[in-house]
Amino acid sequence: MIRFAGDSGDGMQITGNQFTDTTAKVGNDLATFPDFPAEIRAPAGTRAGVSGFQIRFSSTDIYTAGDIPDVLVAMNAAALIVNYKDVAPGGIIIANTGNFTERDLQKAKLATNPLEDGTLDGYRVIAIDINARVTEALQGSPLTSKDVLRCKNFYVLGLMYWLYSRPIEPTLEWLAAKFAKKPELADANQTALRAGYNSGDIHEVFQGRYEVVPVENALPGTYRNIMGNHAVALGLVAGAELAGLKLFLGSYPITPATDILQHLSELKEFGVITCQMEDEIAGICTAIGASYAGMLGCTTTSGPGLALKTEAIGLAIMTELPLVIVDVQRAGPSTGLPTKVEQADLLQSLFGRNSDAPLPIVSCATPADAFDCAVEACRIAVQYMTPVILLSDNYIANGAEPWRLPDMDKLPRFPAVHVTDTAGYAPYSRDAKLARPWAVPGTPGLEHRIGGLEKEHITGNVSHNPENHQLMSEMRRDKVLGVRDTIPTPEVSGPEKADLLVVGWGSTFGAIRSGTERLRREQNVSVAHLHLRHLWPLAHGLDEIFARYKQILVPELNMGQLSRLLQGEYPDHRFLHYGKVKGKPFTAREIREKITAVLEAKS
Template identity: 50%
Template sequence: MIAEKNKIQPEVLEAVVIRFVGDSGDGMQLTGTQFSDTSAMIGNDVSTFPNYPSEIRAPQGSLYGVSGFQVHIGSVEISTPGDDVDLLVAMNPAGLKTNLYAVKPGHTIIIDTDSFSKKNLEKAKYETNPLEDGSLDNYRVIEVAISSLTKEALKDVEGLDNKTITRSKNMFALGIVYWMYDRSTDHTIDFFNKKFASKPHLIEANTKVLNTGFYFAETLELIPNSYTISPASMPAGTYRIISGNTATAWGFLAAAEKSGIELFLGSYPITPATDILHELVKHKHFGVKAFQAEDEIAGITSAIGASFAGDLAITTTSGPGLALKSEALGLAMMVELPLVVVNVQRGGPSTGLPTKTEQSDLLQAMYGRNGESPVIVMAASTPSDCFKYAYEAAKLALEHMTPVILLTDGYIANGSEPWLIKSVAEMPEIKNNRINEVKENWHPYDRDKETLARDWAVPGTFGLEHRIGGLEKDKITGDVSHVPENHEYMTKIRAEKIKRVENYIPELETEFAKTGDLLVVGWGGTYGSLHSAVKQLNEKGYDKIGYAHFNYINPLPKNTEAILRQFKKIVVCELNNGQFASILKMNFNKYDFLQFNKIQGLPFGNTELTEKFKHLLS
């Protein structure tokens, strides 16, 4: 327990952005996760984003080996992990050097002075020591000998080797930050008790270091004040912190349970999508069949086989993997089987920027196949709503007998935020087109009159033996057909089937102004950045700016044009060179679509957005 008696009255803040940085092995991800979980538990809204190198264990102290974790917490609505860092915790010189750009002058930096050795400064390419050369004069720097204080704290704990002692210094830093932001250490101590249940000496060591850090901050004059962030007003209910990739995996689990159809995943590891595979392989107890295939192509083709045999089949990948899957995706479209392809977008082209975010696979998802090959294309907007959109993707695939591409991106896949947990009972019904009995004069390409979806007759069903395949099919019998008119008819009906999905998806909604001078348009994972920028302007009195966010791109919501026409200017904001803008231009060619594009492997920053919008409004 933490003594209360000496506590200074903390200053109340609305929101704060904290970034923990250090070596890959310094435990920054754990430190950040603990801080965000603790904050969520006391009712703050939170948004987090990890930033780690693509090297697994980069050389110690090197600039490219820096691992970071950013947390944005608030008593107000938090939509992004934040831009300007209020507190930077730098465990080594390389971490300071690579992250100082994000800290505005006047803001706070906590530094482990023990790590600022000559050797580490050289590795970080510092010619002079920033702690001595005055380059940090404009910041509030809190210098703490974290490594040696950690060693001192643990000198009486038995059974610890040097490595273990060094590795627990992140908990000293966390203790300091807990005190600064008026948070209890209880949640993290509970975590130690569970995580190290069989290793009591590690519970003792980590608890001791954490509390020592906390007490150190409390008694240290260098840390003059502490802050508090009150609980946010969020809808009542049970929450958990969830990442986009986990939410995606769980959306499919829920869809499988609701539909009563077993889940099959065919997948090949690729950054940043692999965590979906990691999550689904854990759930054999729900009957999940997760198959790590020999390559991307086998990932999707095994899923096509499973779909033919009656499973809810999905495959997960990122940009280069989608390229490899494109021929098979055409097959799935041609044989009209349900299939969900998740593309967790990363920086492209080619291998590109595997650990960075981008939205540049939209046109690949739309058109990256031979022939006329329409599929449903949709996108999730935040880490937690990956659950909803994965569920919805599965529902649309099953109900419309078609492949669906669900686009997420590295930013929302790895980011996390509170999720108001959905019980499967609350989720919408999922129907399917299974046919289980022989019908007179039945054909495999008989279609539902409303959706145009064909019947799903799976192997093992008596009397419905039939063949499907990639060759063009006769519109009635489903036999191979090269008849010219039939091919044109089938091409058009496949397009019409996807078009009609517009009758089954929600209408587009506008946030803030419903009519006015400027409509900000976004899609997919940029929701948090765009929503908070428009909201901020709105709160400052700009009441002629509205925001429309697209989650469905093929087909587009039916009322899209009705919304576009309410505004004098439209600006399409996306993390690519204008792919969604080109789709809108093609569909609604009488409107002038302005563009705001960023292609740096980074999300939109708040300031660049608000400045752009203000400029367009002036």
């Protein structure tokens, strides 16, 4: 596992992404975790400005971006001091001595140079003046000396390609395409990349090169590398197509959800309409207006934005229009830690509206899973005429993994029906799923009125009748609960009966799966893992599953949300909450240690 760390202006995210793409092409399984500051350009050289990108790759299936880096690339003193403690004992630290001057140390608030003062005892430190090497390699380049130094991330990337025996060609091609209109920049970065790669041989700084062979047990198929936000965007386009609808996205930029809006705004030829609105409320309201007109309305946001959309979600519940609301969760409350991960919007999604306002909730576990979950959210929205919340988070949104591509022809279709038959039409009549008919403006003879006032059963006229409100409240509840008839009971990974069941949701999947598998494999621990995709309604059969395990542990990146939900729904079982709210994902080690502790306490 490698972590690249530098100033946020050093291009660490580009470096990391290039390493990721090349690694995926080599056929390794991988997982990534970008970790960047909220400020686009915090003061250069300071601790606040450090941007990191972590990638873990392996010949075996892996589930997380890794706990402990084997290699840290530190582009300056601040990046070193922020990250070195995470590196495995005996791990490699590559430090760019060009940015360890007196002034750099000051900016990083260091009294002495950590490369010299014993801070790094126990690590293999490789000190290279990357600034000097890049300047040397680019002698005679038409670029200014400042621009020359900006090529240093590609020098580092070249060095890492050498160390891990990756080809440099994909990045050379990428640079040529990216800077097609600025050949001097393409040329300089390519030269830096080659120089870095060659330096591995020439300078003999490393004892040897690593070979990570392709994964052997990967399922056959076609793969590509995908990030979570991109997968959500593709899933929404696919979901609309499977419904036979055009997609409409009303949105407002917010970290870390903005990429979805950006991706979808490129897809005009799919008939996708994206409206960047004046605020979060307008984002969802345009989507509701578009669904009213017959498109598949969708809005994307993060926690604070979801809070703003609350009243409009209630309107979509009352008017029973299809709508997909994507919440890419980040650490909160309020503005919180906008670029850090948390899974703390579950209860907001479930209950964060006035009155009884139920809606289905789907959550994705990994970047690739985000595609399937987006399709699933579209299916439920269309088949049940309801808003659906899709929960992702920052770890999924900006993380990447190889995605085994689905056979597009075999994805089940769920065609939406825009009714046209005037005979017997009533706006709030219901089908077997309790969904009301979708009659869109433009359809002759079906003119009708909908709105946020309570509607009379069948006719849809405004009604203040007490019995009717009771009936309609029950209808809305039962319609959403009925979704469980179309979702499978999730499969348990591990033994059918065991001392402990670990129940997770969302992006903790990797840490829990890898933690439980390893405990079974290496220590024969009696533990299983259940991961929930549908958080409301909960699937049939969970009660029976819970009954087969002596204890149930629920790790979540919050202060106790799924555990609280499960405790309320299944009071016969006891759910142990294990929370973490540090803006970082669980590590597999934390999960293992917690499991061990829980089992030891019991015995």
